[in-house]
Amino acid sequence: MTKLTLLQINNLEIEFPSRKSVLRAVDNVSLSLEKGDILGIVGESGAGKSTVGNALIGLLEPPGQMTKGEIFLDGNRIDNLPDSEKQKIRGKKIGMIFQDPLTSLNPLQTIEHQLVETINLHLELGENDARQRAVELLDQVGIPDPDVRVKQYPHQFSGGMRQRVVVALALCAEPNLIIADEPTTALDVSIQAQILDLMRGLCKEKQVGMVIITHDMGVIADITDRVAVMYRGRLVEHGATEKILGNPDHPYTQSLISAVPRPDIKLIRFPKVTYIEDVAEKNTEIDITEHWLGKAREYETAPGPLVELKNISMRFTTKPALLRKNRIFLDAVNNVSLDIHEGEVFGLVGESGSGKSTVARIICGLYTPVSGAINFAGTELTALKKQSDLDPFRKQMQMIFQDPYSSLNPRMRVLDIVAEPILFHQLAETRREVEIIVKDLLEHVGLGAQSAVRYPHEFSGGQRQRISIARALATRPRFLICDEPTSALDVSIQAQILNLLKDLQEELGLTMLFISHDLPVIRQMCDRVGVMKDGFLCEMKETEVLFENPAHEYTQHLLNLMPRLEGLSLEGLDMQPQPNQN
């Protein structure tokens, strides 16, 4: 061997016994990692990838236990050590980085306190030298003014800066192996790029081995040398990153990669993602001329755009005060004008805090803008004062929210959830009729009529998002606002939902406002795009023009940061939708 094997996992098996049965979370997984290499473990939720990470560091959540296999670090077996020995390895030999930087740090202690505590535990440098080292570490991870910042508390740092602090904490004792569990999932793209750069740099420079656990193919393509694909506890494929991404062997990997929204080409549809059980692909076409959803489209088509925003501004008071001059405001939306034409999908893209969701909420009337006007189908909504005047317009626009878990009332049956808007807007004569419509809608979103009697908790995230879509369709809207509809979902589920939205949009001739922070998703979905930053609309263009020739500096910056996914398999993915072989 030319390189020393840093980490060797043989036939790892982890089980979670419960009262009724035993769940095998990890099944016969073998992996190895060399010094200075970065190994990615990729998979969707429930694949067991985080469980592998927890097992490596000896922190399996009870009642989980390793039932088989061996883990070697630097040639020494570590999985069978007593707890006190494992604890000595943690931090000193293996460092770990977690997903959410906002909750990974103790909010009541200064950064210095937490760093010094960890440094002294492992290196026993003494108080002053430990402080010195704390400052050096912060400097290494790229925090400006480290000697000032070290005295501050976690909440005084932004999300990206906190993740740097987390990295510094993981590096305290110069471990040989770093396990990063979704290290950038909670961060914006520009921050993600910085953190990944930082981690790759540290890895190569210090010859540290790193295991990155993620569901994000972009991260895998960006940073890893080798990648292991996990599916339901099993390792389905394992090899060099270019090989796996460019020429995957296993059908699951192929399916997974085909579901990744491509940043470089616009596809008409995502190829079938058949490997995931969940739901059948939607197979019923809606004939708009006969179907209930097309009935009573009494809207007159006004000339001009369907939705028009004129100089919309919105500000929130972040610090209230009696005197106006003492108040502090946040200008969430700043003089934004845009128009959305009938039948088009308009995308709004931007990082967190850019005001894109606020725009959506202003359009559907959840917020009243400070200034500016909103026209919908030629009527100025901002001029309507009475609730009852607004209702007919509300009926025409519906919203799909980001979090499928909190946007459905857990105590209502699916039938009642979808029926509620129909009953409110009195779109059906009898209760019986409503029921038929609801079941038909559920059929169309791919859930089946029998799901009507069940409760939301019985469904997975993707299925719940389908319920949300059915509910949004129930008022026969002509304008649909989707606020990050897939950002809480796994990539293959995301592909299914995006396909569904595309189909419905085409069949029903819907106009859509599609909000996302994910540029590739925007490219796949939208006809035109607006780019937002700090409440301003920087650029508004045809999607393809924007992606090929960004004019605004910020758009260029965002596009540069977008993971390229170069060398991604092109098989079966061309501009034509082709069914996958599997």
Place this chain on the structure above:
Amino acid sequence: MLAFIFKRLLQSVVVMLTVALIAFALFRYVGDPINNMVGQDTTLEERAELKERLGLNDPFIIQFYRFVRDASVGEFGLSYQHRRPVKELIAERLPATLELALVSAILALAIGIPMGVYTALKRYGFLSRTFMTISLVGVSLPTFLIGILLILFFGVILRWLPTFGRGDIVEIGWWTSGFLTASGLKSLIMPSITLALFQMTLIMRLVRAEMLEVLRADFIKFARARGLPTRAVHFRHALKNTLVPVITITGLQLGSIIAFAIITESVFQWPGMGLLFIQAIGEVDIPVMAAYLVLIAFFFVVINMVVDILYFVVDPRLRVDKALVNGQ
């Protein structure tokens, strides 16, 4: 922070004025003050003259102003029953109640917090389950029953502890203390346990719930992943985070220990304010009742102020909130 304290002070003043208004209404309109002061044989002229002299014919606002002015220096008039200034009566009784409340609060905290931590860490242990069961009894049994049972067992059957009163007390200036004599301390044991039991179980359950919540937090997992020893993780990182919400409840509970010592004081014939108040109710001694009302409200307001300031000490997120907003 100064602005915050100032704001809280202002709110406190409003609360106190409201309570004073209720106390004043009680004093002025429940029954006729004149009737309560004079004998049966006083003539109508004398009554009218007395009414005029006491200012009871003045407009409401002026009377209320006088009440607040006097109350702010502790002047609540004469007790109908004792024919002595209420101020004196309260000053006599206050040390007894405060000493009892203090001991109870310390007991509740000193036993409740460790028990809460223990039951959270050893969630499925035998001892934890025992504590939880006992705590259920503590929450559900009424205070007077616990007091009576204690008296029966330790006072009547075993004859170890005195069953009533404060025992021998030592006078230190206007303050009287039972801390300095053996009989005083002995007398404190049963009433303070009775009073503390409910608070103790409450604090224990609260600490346990909060601790379990905090132990699930990411930063605890991260602390473990850095190799920090279990003890440091539990006590340096978890416990302090647990205490933030516990402080609020504890503050309020301390207020209620003082306010609702009434039952315990009656059971043990403890010569404190609660006993005074109960007797005042029996005798319709309105000035004492009004004074008690205002005083208890004052305690609550002060304790809440202290709790709010403690937040600043414990939680740095509140301290620099302003800087954060400006920085954005």
